Each structure stands twice: as C-alpha cells, then as structure tokens.
Amino acid sequence: MNITEPSFDEAEITLLRECLNSKWVTQGPLTERFEKLLAEKHGVKHALACTSCTAALHLATLALNLGAGDEVIVPAFTWVTSAHCAEYVGAKPVFVDVELSTYNIDPEKLRDAITPRTKAIVAVHLFGLAAPMDEIKAIAGPRGIAVIEDAACAVGTTYKGKPVGAIGDIGCFSFHPRKAVTTGEGGAVTTNRDDLAARVRSQRNHGATGAPDPSIEPHGPWTMATFDNLGFNLRLSDIQAAVGVAQMGKLDRVLAERRRLGHRYSELLGGIDSVVRPLGGDVGGHAFQSYVIRVLDGGRKRRNELMAALAAENIQTRPGTHAVHRLGYYADKYGWRAEQFPNAILAEDTTIALPLFPKMSNEDQDRVVDLLDNACRGK
Known part of the structure; x- marks a missing residue:
C-alpha cells in the first residue's frame, strides 16, 4: 500500500489534449486559469504559479528584499527548503523549536528569538495543519516583520475559517505528487500585496519589467520587454497547469x-x-x-x-x-x-x-x- 497517490482521471487527459492541440504549451492561458482557481480558493488577490514551492519560497524572499545581515526565523522541524530560502538570498536562518502537539512553531520560543535583525518569519503549516497565525502576527506586526506562509502541505487548509496563504504577507504552495493538488512538480506564490506580486511576476520571468516607453520608440513587432531586474526562469508550463486546472476541480x-x-x-x-x-x-x-x-x-x-x-x-x-x-x-x-x-x-x-x-x-x-x-x- 502506497503512502499516497495522486487522483487522476479523464479530466486531466481532456485538458492536456486541449493544451497540446492549442500548440501553446509554455506559460499562458491555462496557467492563468489555474492561478485564478487557486486565488479564488485561498481568497487572495494574486496567485502566481511557478516551478515548485522551493521556487516560490525563493521568490518570496526576493520579493521582500531580504539579504545579507537579515535574519529569517524558521521552525526547526520542517522540510529543508523552509530554511534554504533564506540562504538563497544571503540571509541567515534562525531556528525556533516546535510544539509537539502540532509540530508547528512555538510562539513563545519565537518571541524569544526576535532580534533587531529579524526581517521575516517563515510560518510553516506542517502536514496541512495551520500554524498559530494569530500569535505569529501579533509578534511580527508591531515590529514590521514580514510573515511568509510556507503552505507547501496546505492547499485547502484553513485557520479559524480563513484560508492559509492569505493571512501573512506572502504564501508559498507546492503541487508535488504528495499534495492534494499536483501538477507533477510545481508551486505558487499568493499575496494580497500588489508590490510583492509585481516583483514575483518579474523575477519568475527572467526579470522582465514590461514593455518599454512608447514615447521613445513606438510599439510594434520589434518591441521586446524591458529587463530592469535580475530574474530567473521559474515559470510553470501550460502542460502542468492543464493538470492543475483538472485537479482544482476535484479539490x-x-x-x-x-x-x-x-x-x-x-x-x-x-x-x-x-x-x-x-x-x-x-x-x-x-x-x-x-x-x-x-x-x-x-x-x-x-x-x-x-x-x-x-x-x-x-x-x-x-x-x-x-x-x-x-x-x-x-x-x-x-x-x-x-x-x-x-x-x-x-x-x-x-x-x-x-x-x-x-x-x-x-x-x-x-x-x-x-x-x-x-x-x-x-x-
């Protein structure tokens, strides 16, 4: 007996066929459909699909402008990339113990770990159980500390009736085959902040920052995007999104x-x-x-x-x-x-x-x- 297995049927086949027949297989209309379904489910303004939750966490730390000299608090019991995201941008992960009753971060120990260098807290909703977000936000908010929700395990999880991924500043989801929704590999960033969404949208797409000023040169078939950011290629394909759209229908x-x-x-x-x-x-x-x-x-x-x-x-x-x-x-x-x-x-x-x-x-x-x-x- 397997520990888990994804739920696939003709819905995925139908949407994959639609995607392949369209000849548009990179990030495009099916990715937009998937993002819209995810945003609606989790009650957020923006959902931005990417290649994995690891990529989502990396994009979150980039969007929050974390870097050298900053500290990011991470529960000591979690998947390793909850901490890696701080390392990716040169920040320092600071570990905090968990409560054995939930396996999530212990708010009292979190309070003790705060220093003037603390710039973000990674609130992991481990195994699909929401972290104690009221306590975390009460600690973070007055100090101007950002809250990153690591919701890798938590598609559909709620906290006191509110969907996770919409409670902190920015949320990160996984669509690995062990999750309730899978795209094979895949992830997403969620946020209600327009500024963070704009940074994530740019940095998942090579750092593209939109069309150039048409007053300098009129737009035409020669027009290419501007690149004012250093970005990455962390886009989800429409092939994967086709599976995701079908999966969301079953969620x-x-x-x-x-x-x-x-x-x-x-x-x-x-x-x-x-x-x-x-x-x-x-x-x-x-x-x-x-x-x-x-x-x-x-x-x-x-x-x-x-x-x-x-x-x-x-x-x-x-x-x-x-x-x-x-x-x-x-x-x-x-x-x-x-x-x-x-x-x-x-x-x-x-x-x-x-x-x-x-x-x-x-x-x-x-x-x-x-x-x-x-x-x-x-x-």
Whole structure:
C-alpha cells in the first residue's frame, strides 16, 4: 500500500489534449486559469504559479528584499527548503523549536528569538495543519516583520475559517505528487500585496519589467520587454497547469475525503496508548496532507522497528520530516547543536506518516491500524 497517490482521471487527459492541440504549451492561458482557481480558493488577490514551492519560497524572499545581515526565523522541524530560502538570498536562518502537539512553531520560543535583525518569519503549516497565525502576527506586526506562509502541505487548509496563504504577507504552495493538488512538480506564490506580486511576476520571468516607453520608440513587432531586474526562469508550463486546472476541480472532494480519513484514523488509533495522534491546533481546518503520529517510547530505534514491521506487510510509511538544524549544511555552517531544539529532534526521531490517499477504503485503513497495533504489541 502506497503512502499516497495522486487522483487522476479523464479530466486531466481532456485538458492536456486541449493544451497540446492549442500548440501553446509554455506559460499562458491555462496557467492563468489555474492561478485564478487557486486565488479564488485561498481568497487572495494574486496567485502566481511557478516551478515548485522551493521556487516560490525563493521568490518570496526576493520579493521582500531580504539579504545579507537579515535574519529569517524558521521552525526547526520542517522540510529543508523552509530554511534554504533564506540562504538563497544571503540571509541567515534562525531556528525556533516546535510544539509537539502540532509540530508547528512555538510562539513563545519565537518571541524569544526576535532580534533587531529579524526581517521575516517563515510560518510553516506542517502536514496541512495551520500554524498559530494569530500569535505569529501579533509578534511580527508591531515590529514590521514580514510573515511568509510556507503552505507547501496546505492547499485547502484553513485557520479559524480563513484560508492559509492569505493571512501573512506572502504564501508559498507546492503541487508535488504528495499534495492534494499536483501538477507533477510545481508551486505558487499568493499575496494580497500588489508590490510583492509585481516583483514575483518579474523575477519568475527572467526579470522582465514590461514593455518599454512608447514615447521613445513606438510599439510594434520589434518591441521586446524591458529587463530592469535580475530574474530567473521559474515559470510553470501550460502542460502542468492543464493538470492543475483538472485537479482544482476535484479539490473540495479530495479535501473532504482526506479529512474524513484523518479523523477516522484518530478514532481508530485512540486505543493504541503507545502512539500520539495529531489532535492539536485548529484540527477543523487541517487538510491532512499527511497523517503523522508520534511513537511515545523507545525513540528512533523503536520508531524504525514499527516502520520496518509495516514495510514487511507492504505498508509504505515515511518519517515526518527533518530537524533541519542538525542536517550537515546547517550544523556545519552555523554550529547548531541538536539539543538546542529538543522537540524538533524528538519529532524527527519518533514520527511516522501513515498511508492516506484518495479512494483509500475503510478496509485499507483498518488494515494499517491493525498491523500497527500488532507491531506495537510485539506480535
């Protein structure tokens, strides 16, 4: 049993055929349709598709003009690119521990990490559960600190009824195959700020800054864009966007299914005392991109034994994610010590993401839980 799988059918084939028949396969009308659907779903003025969430995070730091001497606060338990985006622009990532009840950033520890050099906070909505945005904004707002929402896992996630990606200054989404919406690889930047949208639009497209002044030379077939920014080629193709448009048509159904399965897991696992269920935070808005449990006793060795027992029964699992500060690049460059962020270390060593995918049957779920229960009991 796979840990997840995308939901594809004739809708994707139809739109791909439409795209190929049009002969317009680079960024174009289908990308615009995809962006509009995403903007409507997340209640934002601008949604700008790009090649990945890594690219989206990079574009966000560029749009916010972050650079050398700036500090960017990042939860210590997250995917590595939440921190890489600061490194890409010469800023310094500063790690903050997470709350074990949510795996998201701990607001009290966040407050302690603020310095005069803090210019942005990366608020990760890990596994599809919204970060504590009220607390984060209360800390960031009065100090003029930008909030980047890393919503890689959080298409369709809400926080107190409001879609994520529209709460901070700028949001970043992923459309990797493990997400509720996939374009194979792909991402998007969301924002309500016109200035940030303009910078992202330019810098994802080589730094193009629009048509030249027609008073200098009339526009015609010879007219080319101006390039007043240093940019990159981070555009999503219309081929990928065709898949994205079809996927967005299924999103509400997929989210409802994932939420039903997530809550059902929590009910089924209630009798296994040796694991902790994801019950913290705004669970009502959880999109359950992943259903992640934590093993209480035995540490990493015991966690690995349980994963091996499930693998022996052809049940695919994964660890939650990284404790980024102890990865080689960050440990070597900044000298972070593992014990500085104990919850992140514990989360990395003891979490398991269980299978969760569209059309997963109750029988599939029952089997996963029964096998996990048996492994916990040593059977």
